[in-house]
Amino acid sequence: MDNMTLIAIASIITAGLTIALGSIGPALGEGRAVATALSSLAQQPDAATTITRTLFVGLAMIESIAIYCFVVSMILIFANPFWNHVIAQAPGK
Amino acid sequence: MRLSPDEMIFWQQGFLKLNGTIVFTWGLMFVLAVGSKLITRNLSTELKRSRWQNLLEIVVTGIEKQIEDVGLRHPKKYIGFLGTLFLFVALASLCTVIPGYEPPTGSLSTTAALALCVLVAVPFFGIEEQGLGGYLKSYAEPTIIMLPFNIISELSRTLALAVRLFGNMMSGTMILAILLTITPFIFPIAMSALGLLTGMVQAYIFSILAAVYIAAATRGRKARPEPMQDIQA
Numbered sequence: 001m002d003n004m005t006l007i008a009i010a011s012i013i014t015a016g017l018t019i020a021l022g023s024i025g026p027a028l029g030e031g032r033a034v035a036t037a038l039s040s041l042a043q044q045p046d047a048a049t050t051i052t053r054t055l056f057v058g059l060a061m062i063e064s065i066a067i068y069c070f071v072v073s074m075i076l077i078f079a080n081p082f083w084n085h086v087i088a089q090a091p092g093k
Numbered sequence: 094m095r096l097s098p099d100e101m102i103f104w105q106q107g108f109l110k111l112n113g114t115i116v117f118t119w120g121l122m123f124v125l126a127v128g129s130k131l132i133t134r135n136l137s138t139e140l141k142r143s144r145w146q147n148l149l150e151i152v153v154t155g156i157e158k159q160i161e162d163v164g165l166r167h168p169k170k171y172i173g174f175l176g177t178l179f180l181f182v183a184l185a186s187l188c189t190v191i192p193g194y195e196p197p198t199g200s201l202s203t204t205a206a207l208a209l210c211v212l213v214a215v216p217f218f219g220i221e222e223q224g225l226g227g228y229l230k231s232y233a234e235p236t237i238i239m240l241p242f243n244i245i246s247e248l249s250r251t252l253a254l255a256v257r258l259f260g261n262m263m264s265g266t267m268i269l270a271i272l273l274t275i276t277p278f279i280f281p282i283a284m285s286a287l288g289l290l291t292g293m294v295q296a297y298i299f300s301i302l303a304a305v306y307i308a309a310a311t312r313g314r315k316a317r318p319e320p321m322q323d324i325q326a
Binding site: 053056057060064067068070071074 | 264267
């Protein structure tokens with residue numbers, strides 16, 4: 001296998017692994033956060049606005065970790081710097 | 094497949110490029126500026142007022158209340174900055190219902206610029222409130238050992254602000270494009286409705302986080318005894 005094939009294989013597999021492994025943690029975290037927020041909403045409906053606002057901000061912070069993984073995998077697939085480098089090096093292609 | 098509206102080029106001459114990001118950003122700025130100028134041209138304080146004035150009053154008082162809830166005591170001072178951030182990001186994602194439009198916040202340049210504005214505004218408001226020494230001292234709290242970590246957190250949260258907004262907006266467009274090739278009719282509509290909701294939430298979060306950072310920077314020693322007074326009264 002030449003360099004191009006190796007880089008393609010590594011990029012595609014890493015992109016899949018990045019988004020797969022990287023979404024496990026945020027998914028568990030968001031589930032816990034929503035479950036806790038729901039039980040505190042049931043206990044104290046008066047504090048609904050504060051709880052909801054804090055929940056939204058917290059969810060966005062947790063979700064941003066998954067978004068980072070998504071951005072990295074998108075870069076690996078659509079804007080891979082190593083792939084572009086090899087393409088630029090290859091003569092007559 | 095396009096990753097961002099940067100690659101959508103309308104006009105090019107030499108190294109001068111007019112790409113989608115610039116065009117849509119200026120379009121949104123035009124709509125916001127001219128719209129608010131037209132509405133505030135004849136304001137009335139009487140019982141009968143125009144529909145548009147009601148709309149603007151709802152928006153402004155709503156943003157003011159949210160800023161106050163975060164812990165900034167004089168929201169009028171910060172609404173110019175935070176309100177503009179919110180309105181720009183919100184309108185940028187709301188306009189995705191227009192065909193042919195791509196949100197300029199789906200480009201890393203725009204979101205990095207917005208995050209840099211926050212990076213500059215936080216010390217600005219902090220120094221204005223506490224003075225230069227008081228603000229610089231807040232970096233060395235609780236001990237001097239925390240100084241490098243405080244500086245790192247200042248930089249990394251700017252990066253996080255930029256990448257979060259960019260990733261959310263870009264993923265919305267990307268998922269739509271992928272779904273259009275797999276299931277062309279119903280699912281893209283549902284996903285674009287979800288994209289509108291995500292855009293609103295992201296606009297809210299961007300401005301709330303900026304407000305939280307500013308609140309953390311402006312909260313000096315003066316503000317702390319206040320809860321005690323409340324208890325005594």
